[in-house]
Amino acid sequence: MVNESYHHENLKSELIKNGLKLLDEEGYENFSLRKVAKACGVSHTAPYRHFRNKDDLIIAITLKAEHKFNSSLQEAINSYPNDIKSQIKEMGYTYVKFFVENPEYLRLLFRSDLKKHLNNENCKILKDNVQPFGTFYNTIVRYQSENQSNDAGSITDLNALVLACWGLVHGIAVLISTKDFVYEGDYLELTRKILWSETFL
Amino acid sequence: MVNESYHHENLKSELIKNGLKLLDEEGYENFSLRKVAKACGVSHTAPYRHFRNKDDLIIAITLKAEHKFNSSLQEAINSYPNDIKSQIKEMGYTYVKFFVENPEYLRLLFRSDLKKHLNNENCKILKDNVQPFGTFYNTIVRYQSENQSNDAGSITDLNALVLACWGLVHGIAVLISTKDFVYEGDYLELTRKILWSETFL
DNA sequence: CCAACAATGTTTACGATGTCAACATTACAA
DNA sequence: TTGTAATGTTGACATCGTAAACATTGTTGG
The missing domain is CATH 1.10.357 (Tetracycline Repressor; domain 2)
Incomplete structure (x- = not known):
């Protein structure tokens, strides 16, 4: 494993966790995919490997x-x-x-x-x-x-x-x-x- | 009056009316200032002559x-x-x-x-x-x-x-x-x- | 009547955002 | 080991809110 930070491993659950946190802190209106990605220390399109779109992530957070x-x-x-x-x-x-x-x-x-x-x-x-x-x-x-x-x-x-x-x-x-x-x-x-x-x- | 369509006259109430309509038709999430402006046949920043920002228009619609x-x-x-x-x-x-x-x-x-x-x-x-x-x-x-x-x-x-x-x-x-x-x-x-x-x- | 001025609308520009396509890296299975 | 799927990145594009500079029009005091 050359670059050990390339694969985040369990990014999916991390996105949900940080997403919920972001939602709590900044409110629904100010929630954005890119902020969640940044909070996970990952590029802004990485979430698309785990969720089809923004709503899909929100649904996961909702659950x-x-x-x-x-x-x-x-x-x-x-x-x-x-x-x-x-x-x-x-x-x-x-x-x-x-x-x-x-x-x-x-x-x-x-x-x-x-x-x-x-x-x-x-x-x-x-x-x-x-x-x-x-x-x-x-x-x-x-x-x-x-x-x-x-x-x-x-x-x-x-x-x-x-x-x-x-x-x-x-x-x-x-x-x-x-x-x-x-x-x-x-x-x-x-x-x-x-x-x-x-x-x- | 050279260009009679330059001044829209009562654009403010038109924005509120079309805004409410847009809200009904496309829902809250798909509501945008630019769409309302376009619906009124006006440039996308014209609403700023009557409302300070998007929320300000929404408040007016709410009333x-x-x-x-x-x-x-x-x-x-x-x-x-x-x-x-x-x-x-x-x-x-x-x-x-x-x-x-x-x-x-x-x-x-x-x-x-x-x-x-x-x-x-x-x-x-x-x-x-x-x-x-x-x-x-x-x-x-x-x-x-x-x-x-x-x-x-x-x-x-x-x-x-x-x-x-x-x-x-x-x-x-x-x-x-x-x-x-x-x-x-x-x-x-x-x-x-x-x-x-x-x-x- | 006309010259300022306020009101109203436009053009342009910028940063944030969702999303797609192309590419890079890694893990894993044959 | 090698190819393929999983996962992450870069770059691009359209849409959006919004600010600044500019254009047009209505109005008003001289």
Whole structure:
């Protein structure tokens, strides 16, 4: 091996790692392939040996971010082993907290335009790995099966219940992290107040 | 007047109009100043006589989009003149419907990174014109003042109630329009089911 | 009426970016 | 060992945002 720095060895994972870091530090708008390449100490077209284009790298980064997100949700669930209602509340709180602390991840995990350009392979990969959504969904399913509410007027349609729960926490996360909801107090405390009220579940 | 096409007259409003159109047609990612300029039949730097930079034009477009959005919400409210509960439900439904039908507007109206770069003037302009948020907020305020619920466990904190209602509809809108919530049926029907249940208000 | 001047539009130029083609280097398998 | 695939580099090109210098037009005070 004459020039030991020519082949970077595991450049692919390095690109993903530095890409995620760059995304955190400089934001989605200022993310560029060339910066990621430079961060890896490699020429500006080297990424094209591992990813077909910019979006392809972003998708890979997204999968990593989704994994981190899912770990947070699972951890929340595990903290209430035998109380499914608390599991949901804690999971919701964690959901909001995660995106408030990592605003850029919202751009990553919820990009409508990205899904349009997905080819079949990538689409399948995304579906298979969308663990956060599976986690959320499955928890609600368990809640409903254990808790057959016969209250008149409550949401009985499973899909409606999932959309309502998921939508609530997602919307709260977005409004806080985009600073569209202006409030002088503690956002997370307000979130806790909502999720632990009787109105929600 | 030798060359009658030199001065475009009201280029500013033309740029905003064509910009919004371009945004609708090609999406946020493919939006460029030069395309807008070309659409107006003008050189690629002409926009700089009316906007300081790209973001400045986008802000102007955002204000126009916000106005359209707000009109929709107001219309929904007006359709139930004396029933504030129905006003909120209908407004929420309209909120979701609007963004499902205009997915790009989500990128416009809820951009965290944009607000970071705002100077004081633009920030004030945005605040003053953020009618949708004012509309939403005021409606909830009226609801709470007319409807002093003493139910144990219900949300009594005004800010919490606003964040919950707003977050719910916003989250539903995002999840549907980004196609993250996958469902084989009618999304808007599901939304209606949620908002008209007793669980929500 | 006309001479400044402000407003508005154009030309040119530069650096950053995504991406492609051609080439160089290395690893590995026959 | 030799050829071929994998991986990295160089160079080029089009698009983009943006600044500087210049051109044209509308307006206004003398």
